[in-house]
Structures are given as C-alpha cells and as structure tokens.
Amino acid sequence: MSRANDPFDTYLLRVFAVLLAERSVSRAATRLNQSQPAVSTALKRLREIFDDPLLVKDKQRMVPTERALRLEASVRVVLGEIDALLAPADSFDPATTRLTFHLGTPDYLAPPLMAAVVQYLRGTAPGARLFMHPLGPEFDVEAALADGSLDVVVGNWPQPPEHLHTTLLMEDEIVCLVDRDHPGAQGLTPSDYLHGAHVVPQLYSTLQRGVVESHLATLRLARTPTVTVPYFSMAPQLLPGTDLIFTTSRHFAQHFAALLPLAIVPAPLDFPPMRFYQLWHARHQRAPGHVWFRSLLSAVMRTAGATRHLRMPPAPEPGKPELRKAGAAPRASYRA
Numbered sequence: 001m002s003r004a005n006d007p008f009d010t011y012l013l014r015v016f017a018v019l020l021a022e023r024s025v026s027r028a029a030t031r032l033n034q035s036q037p038a039v040s041t042a043l044k045r046l047r048e049i050f051d052d053p054l055l056v057k058d059k060q061r062m063v064p065t066e067r068a069l070r071l072e073a074s075v076r077v078v079l080g081e082i083d084a085l086l087a088p089a090d091s092f093d094p095a096t097t098r099l100t101f102h103l104g105t106p107d108y109l110a111p112p113l114m115a116a117v118v119q120y121l122r123g124t125a126p127g128a129r130l131f132m133h134p135l136g137p138e139f140d141v142e143a144a145l146a147d148g149s150l151d152v153v154v155g156n157w158p159q160p161p162e163h164l165h166t167t168l169l170m171e172d173e174i175v176c177l178v179d180r181d182h183p184g185a186q187g188l189t190p191s192d193y194l195h196g197a198h199v200v201p202q203l204y205s206t207l208q209r210g211v212v213e214s215h216l217a218t219l220r221l222a223r224t225p226t227v228t229v230p231y232f233s234m235a236p237q238l239l240p241g242t243d244l245i246f247t248t249s250r251h252f253a254q255h256f257a258a259l260l261p262l263a264i265v266p267a268p269l270d271f272p273p274m275r276f277y278q279l280w281h282a283r284h285q286r287a288p289g290h291v292w293f294r295s296l297l298s299a300v301m302r303t304a305g306a307t308r309h310l311r312m313p314p315a316p317e318p319g320k321p322e323l324r325k326a327g328a329a330p331r332a333s334y335r336a
Helices: 010-022 025-032 036-050 066-086 111-124 141-147 190-195 211-218 250-257 288-306
Strands: 055-058 061-064 100-104 129-133 152-155 165-172 174-179 197-201 224-229 244-249 262-266 274-280
Touching: 010 025, 010 036, 010 066, 025 036, 061 066, 066 141, 100 288, 111 129, 111 250, 111 288, 141 152, 141 274, 152 288, 165 288, 174 250, 244 250, 250 262, 274 288
Parallel strands: 100 129, 100 152, 197 224, 197 244
Antiparallel strands: 055 061, 152 274, 165 274, 174 244, 174 262
C-alpha cells in the first residue's frame, strides 16, 4: 500500500531512537557521527511530523514526552526489521563488514578481557564498530535485546530469562580481596568473614540475587555491607589501608592485586563458582554477523581465560557457537 508524501526516512527514525536513548542532542550527535546542528534539524522535523515536542528540557537534562515514550518501542522494532531486510542473506566477511555491534556488560569483567575482545575485533574486522552499553538496575535487558538496541549481553545472573539464548563463556572461583596488611591477609576463618566489614557493589538487576547472599541465605547466615559502591571497579580502590573485604571472581581480583597493595585470600565458605555467559535474542540467532561476533567473544574469553587458570567450556567451531536456551544453562550461574 503506497502513501503519498511519506514523511519518514530511516535517518529520521535512527535519530529518534538515539535521541531517546541518549536524552541529549550533543551525545546523540557524537554517537551518530553527525554535527549537533544536523541532529537539531532532524529533531525539529520529527517534532513537526508527530506534532509533539518529543524531548523537553528539565533543568540540565532532556526528558521524553509521554508520546515519545509510546513511540520508542515501535521505532526500534521498525529499525530492526529494516536492518534485517538490508542484511546479506548468506555471507559475512569480517574483513569488510561495516556492522556496529552493541554489547551490554557490567564492569565485573576485568579490563584485560574486554581489551582482548577489542584487540581481536580491530585485527579481524577493522571496519566494524563496537558500542559497549553500561547496565544497571533500571536497564531493561530483555527489552533492549528484543528491540535490537543490544545484540549481546554478558552476564552471570542466577536465572537468565527462559526465552533468551545463552552460551557459557567461562567459570571462575570466588575469592576475597583485602589490603596487604589486613589481619586476614594470610587467611580468613568463617567467623572473620561473617563478622568482617564488607564492600559490596550494587546489584545490576533488582530481580537477581548475588551468589554470596544466595549461598549465605541457604546457610541462614549474612554478612554486613559496610560500604556499598555503584561499580565493581570502584571496590578494589577502597581496600588499601582499610579492614574491608571484597568478594569477587579470581580473575578480577588478580588484575587489581597486580596494581594495588592487595592480597587474594581463599573464600572461607564453599561458594559455588561464578559463571559468565552471553545472552542474545532469537532475532539474531542465525544472522551471520552476529553468529561471528558471539564466536569471537567465546574464542577471546577462552584464550584470555586460559592464561588465568579459569575453567572454560568446550570450544565452539568457528562461526558456530553452541546454541541453547537460557533455561538449559547450569543453574549455578551467579555473580557476587
């Protein structure tokens, strides 16, 4: 069915989606690699089309109108369908691809792991772009994967959503990280741990409980979150010169123990291992570029993890990662 004088083009739709995500003309311009005047002009045109301001100023920020929020999900779905139509049906060449991959990940992976991902991506797909999205309690991971604003999420929640797909990336031991002169630097007893002062990151999901609290709850025990921080990477910085205890994965602890005067101590309680996996929506399950990107993540985590004594799953064939529903993944997929 044709429509005369159709006011839309994909550029305007993409500007709309990015503006709603960034809530800022300047940040949207940077993300779109456009000038601020160009994005402002596009916003003006969108306001005329919808007869609505869409974004309004509230003190030092911009907030979406009710109409904009209603339109956002539909626009993302439309863009996803357009991208699917334009994607090559059978072939994918990393050496020539211009795809942008959107990866959602909290900061509980040590920086060297993400650095290895970037190095491999730049070496094999120099025209590709990688956009890393921060996650938080208010971030709707399922919606972002469904509407295509995220391609893959790295997580270790206890129970991933059943309708998403997952592969195990690595498994790591849970340890304690303390100041080098901490009284428990040579070893912690269960009593030391339970009565100690702990630094605890905020949960990245309000619906998921961490492995430490989950395990302690099964024992009807609890620890004291003396200091709560918004980011994992902030916690090790607070340990030198204090009596604080930080419970985390061994690979994360090793990275910061090499930079700061810290000691790694075995966990005094028998915590389950921490499992990290990647999640994606069925819409991208067979897309060649996304299959390749997920294989890249698996291969890089395996290579980097092997040097850090992590327990790794069997290696997938190149371009053919293990596919399985999230519900079939090991149920001990936790985070501290």
